[in-house]
Amino acid sequence: MEYLSPTTVEEASELLAARPDAEVFAGATDVIPQLRAGRAEPGALVDLKGIERLVSVSADDAGWTIGAATPTADLTGNAQLSAEFPGLVEAAGLIGSDQIQNRSSLGGNLCNASPAADSVPAMVVNDMRAVVAGPDGTRTIPVVDVTTGPGSTSLGPGEFVVEFQLDHRPARTGDAYLRLIPRTEMDIAVVGAGARLSFDEAGVCTSAAVALGAVAPTVVRVSDAESALVGTAASDILGNGDAMAAVAAAATAACNPIDDKRGTVAYRRQVAGVLARRAVTAATERALATNGAATDGAAANGVS
Amino acid sequence: MARTHVTCTINGDETEFLCEQDETLLNALRDDVGLTGVKEGCGTGDCGACSVLLNNRLTCACLVFAPEADGATIVTVEGLASAEALHPVQQTFLEGAALQCGVCTPGFLVAAKALLDHNPDPTETEVRYALAGNLCRCTGYDKIVRAVLDAAADMRSDGALTAD
Numbered sequence: 001m002e003y004l005s006p007t008t009v010e011e012a013s014e015l016l017a018a019r020p021d022a023e024v025f026a027g028a029t030d031v032i033p034q035l036r037a038g039r040a041e042p043g044a045l046v047d048l049k050g051i052e053r054l055v056s057v058s059a060d061d062a063g064w065t066i067g068a069a070t071p072t073a074d075l076t077g078n079a080q081l082s083a084e085f086p087g088l089v090e091a092a093g094l095i096g097s098d099q100i101q102n103r104s105s106l107g108g109n110l111c112n113a114s115p116a117a118d119s120v121p122a123m124v125v126n127d128m129r130a131v132v133a134g135p136d137g138t139r140t141i142p143v144v145d146v147t148t149g150p151g152s153t154s155l156g157p158g159e160f161v162v163e164f165q166l167d168h169r170p171a172r173t174g175d176a177y178l179r180l181i182p183r184t185e186m187d188i189a190v191v192g193a194g195a196r197l198s199f200d201e202a203g204v205c206t207s208a209a210v211a212l213g214a215v216a217p218t219v220v221r222v223s224d225a226e227s228a229l230v231g232t233a234a235s236d237i238l239g240n241g242d243a244m245a246a247v248a249a250a251a252t253a254a255c256n257p258i259d260d261k262r263g264t265v266a267y268r269r270q271v272a273g274v275l276a277r278r279a280v281t282a283a284t285e286r287a288l289a290t291n292g293a294a295t296d297g298a299a300a301n302g303v304s
Numbered sequence: 305m306a307r308t309h310v311t312c313t314i315n316g317d318e319t320e321f322l323c324e325q326d327e328t329l330l331n332a333l334r335d336d337v338g339l340t341g342v343k344e345g346c347g348t349g350d351c352g353a354c355s356v357l358l359n360n361r362l363t364c365a366c367l368v369f370a371p372e373a374d375g376a377t378i379v380t381v382e383g384l385a386s387a388e389a390l391h392p393v394q395q396t397f398l399e400g401a402a403l404q405c406g407v408c409t410p411g412f413l414v415a416a417k418a419l420l421d422h423n424p425d426p427t428e429t430e431v432r433y434a435l436a437g438n439l440c441r442c443t444g445y446d447k448i449v450r451a452v453l454d455a456a457a458d459m460r461s462d463g464a465l466t467a468d
Contacts, residue, residue, distance in 0.1 A: 003369050047372060097438075
């Protein structure tokens with residue numbers, strides 16, 4: 001197996017076009033264990049970390065651009081990103097140990113296509129887009145469209161994720177991600193739940209996104225929970241009113257889980273309802289805590 | 305395939321080695337450079353026995369391809385002590401008997417150094433989280449956590465003395 005380290009997106013695309021036996025990698029935290037476990041070695045592995053654009057974080061008036069191979073430690077260490085999107089950053093920070101955090105990335109977490117990937121529900125509720133480079137140039141697709149099943153993605157031959165786009169948070173908006181594991185660190189989600197809610201000045205929910213991980217072959221958007229939340233007052237959400245019962249029921253119903261050593265189907269369904277409700281509560285509390293202040297895009301400019 | 309030539313700085317010394325392109329940094333450090341303080345535990349990034357600082361970031365050497373090290377700065381457990389003295393965390397592990405078989409110890413020492421480098425006054429909880437990627441199957445963690453907290457205290461008081 002050859003190790004190749006291009007320094008530009010174009011060079012990487014040319015390499016991949018010329019070498020159909022090549023695969024890309026970022027932190028290698030999944031690739032190396034998979035190779036050890038007997039996965040067939042590709043003819044070449046293309047290290048994307050040598051491309052500066054893929055290992056950088058920046059913000060402008062529109063939003064954030066996060067390089068696909070950026071170590072997640074750089075996201076948890078970014079105070080402005082953490083303040084604006086605490087749920088996204090917490091999800092990214094849950095991937096493995098400190099050792100792993102220095103290598104793991106949003107692009108790797110997404111494209112490894114584990115149903116239990118922690119960052120994916122948080123990326124989905126924040127409407128993040130993936131910029132994908134390939135033989136025919138670049139295209140931008142919603143993150144939710146990248147994975148198609150365990151270990152499989154919609155990316156074509158020679159395509160790889162360059163970076164993620166994330167619009168600035170609107171006023172009175174909060175996000176959250178919660179996962180259940182039997183211990184406090186170093187485990188894989190039994191269930192993960194991401195939520196993001198926005199409210200108007202009267203405290204009524206104007207938009208909601210709820211997504212679950214580890215309960216189906218891919219991340220699941222819970223549209224019935226979202227429609228139950230829109231139009232609901234924050235006080236009803238925090239008071240665990242009818243809408244929250246609907247959120248829990250919808251999350252349980254949206255699951256299509258498997259039995260495995262981490263949990264049974266019945267347990268995952270039950271926990272998905274509980275976690276979805278708690279994530280909605282946490283996102284609501286954060287939205288109210290922003291006191292109506294939209295993020296100052298100008299203040300975030302130039303952050304790297 | 306021809307072996308790949310890698311030039312890097314290891315424990316302050318410019319070092320060159322030849323490696324296979326699909327070799328891990330762990331194997332290269334142990335077999336090609338001879339730094340056997342870097343231990344192989346699981347080989348899959350779960351146990352932390354192979355923890356090194358790669359460009360000042362705590363990393364499992366088993367999850368790095370050796371050619372990635374070209375141009376990098378690496379610190380292994382062999383680089384913690386000075387010519388005169390052990391690193392404070394090595395000293396407190398010794399004094400507190402924070403090891404039994406010792407295979408996990410190099411990884412714990414490097415991870416502890418990485419923590420104390422950027423957080424000189426960690427809480428016990430912070431120490432436990434920072435060491436969550438390092439597994440020990442004989443000592444139990446209490447002595448290890450106490451040794452790291454003791455080292456932090458020693459380093460703070462040494463710093464205070466130096467500042468005076």
